[in-house]
Amino acid sequence: MKARFSSSLFTLLFCGTFAFSQSPQTDKKADDILHGVSTKYKSYKSVKATFVITVENPKDKSSDVQKGTIYLKGNKYKLEVAGQDIVSDGKTRWTYVKDANEVQIDNIRTDENSITPSNIFTMYEKGWLFKFNGEQTEKGMNYQLVELVPVDPKKKNIFKVKLTINKNDKFITTAKVFNKNGSVQTIAVEKLTPDTINDDSLFSFSDKKYPGAEIIDLR
Numbered sequence: 001m002k003a004r005f006s007s008s009l010f011t012l013l014f015c016g017t018f019a020f021s022q023s024p025q026t027d028k029k030a031d032d033i034l035h036g037v038s039t040k041y042k043s044y045k046s047v048k049a050t051f052v053i054t055v056e057n058p059k060d061k062s063s064d065v066q067k068g069t070i071y072l073k074g075n076k077y078k079l080e081v082a083g084q085d086i087v088s089d090g091k092t093r094w095t096y097v098k099d100a101n102e103v104q105i106d107n108i109r110t111d112e113n114s115i116t117p118s119n120i121f122t123m124y125e126k127g128w129l130f131k132f133n134g135e136q137t138e139k140g141m142n143y144q145l146v147e148l149v150p151v152d153p154k155k156k157n158i159f160k161v162k163l164t165i166n167k168n169d170k171f172i173t174t175a176k177v178f179n180k181n182g183s184v185q186t187i188a189v190e191k192l193t194p195d196t197i198n199d200d201s202l203f204s205f206s207d208k209k210y211p212g213a214e215i216i217d218l219r
Contacts, residue, residue, distance in 0.1 A: 029132035030146045033165060040170040046073040046197035053081070054186045076203035087205055092219075094205040102214040103205070127151050135167065142167040157181075 041047070048071050056063045068081030075090035085096040088108060095104040133145035146163045150156040160178040165171065171192060177185040207213065 027131050030130045033132065033144050033146055034130065036170045037165060037172060044194040046071070047192060047194055048072075048196055049192040050190045052188045052190060054188075056184045056186075058182050058184070071197055071202055073197050073200070073203065076200070078202050087203060089203050092205075096210055096213065100214075101210070101212060102216055103207075103210060104216045104218055105205075106218040127155065133162075136164075143173065 048069070050067070050069050053066045053068065054063060055066075066082045068079065070080075071078040075088075077086075077088050079086040083098045085094075085098075087094045087096075091108055093106055093108055095106075096102070097104070127150055128148050129151055130146055130148045133147050136143050136145065144165045144167050146165065148161040148163070149159065153159055157180055158177055159180055162176040162178075163172055164174040166173050171189070173189055175187045177187070179185070207215070
């Protein structure tokens with residue numbers, strides 16, 4: 001049975017609902033920026049985005065690049081990346097591994113340390129500090145830089161996240177995720193389209209879509 005592509009790669013792809021409490025290590029400028037991003041995303045009923053993930057491992061100097069698409073509506077999602085389709089209706093998750101032609105089924109579990117496409121809007125409500133790292137201009141566009149670190153590093157596999165946010169649109173364009181194992185994941189959003197998902201069947205599994213696939217129920 002093939003391993004599932006780690007959902008942690010989608011950390012901060014959208015970074016929605018920020019509800020942080022102020023602390024000496026959290027500055028108001030970063031707070032204002034993140035709440036602006038939150039307000040923007042919360043105004044959408046659904047989101048579709050295409051993205052590129054680059055995973056770098058300094059230990060062996062390897063890197064891997066994957067393109068993907070994510071569809072989000074409430075706690076439902078469909079993720080297409082790295083030869084897999086991952087679908088969730090908010091309660092159950094189906095992972096189709098294309099080259100093995102198999103479907104893995106499991107229940108969605110609530111874990112504050114587990115990062116999934118459905119909780120990326122709320123995962124930073126607790127346990128994170130953030131600061132404003134200035135602005136930069138690139139190709140005529142203005143960006144704001146925000147850095148996040150965990151309040152209790154022992155409870156997170158991530159020790160730092162760097163966000164680049166389009167100042168005018170309030171969209172997160174890139175998120176650079178630094179893991180304790182030394183790997184660095186850079187998620188770059190190529191295109192984000194709000195309020196275009198009208199068919200909820202996108203978030204449910206049908207074996208007709210995957211004829212002949214082996215079904216592995218892990219529930």
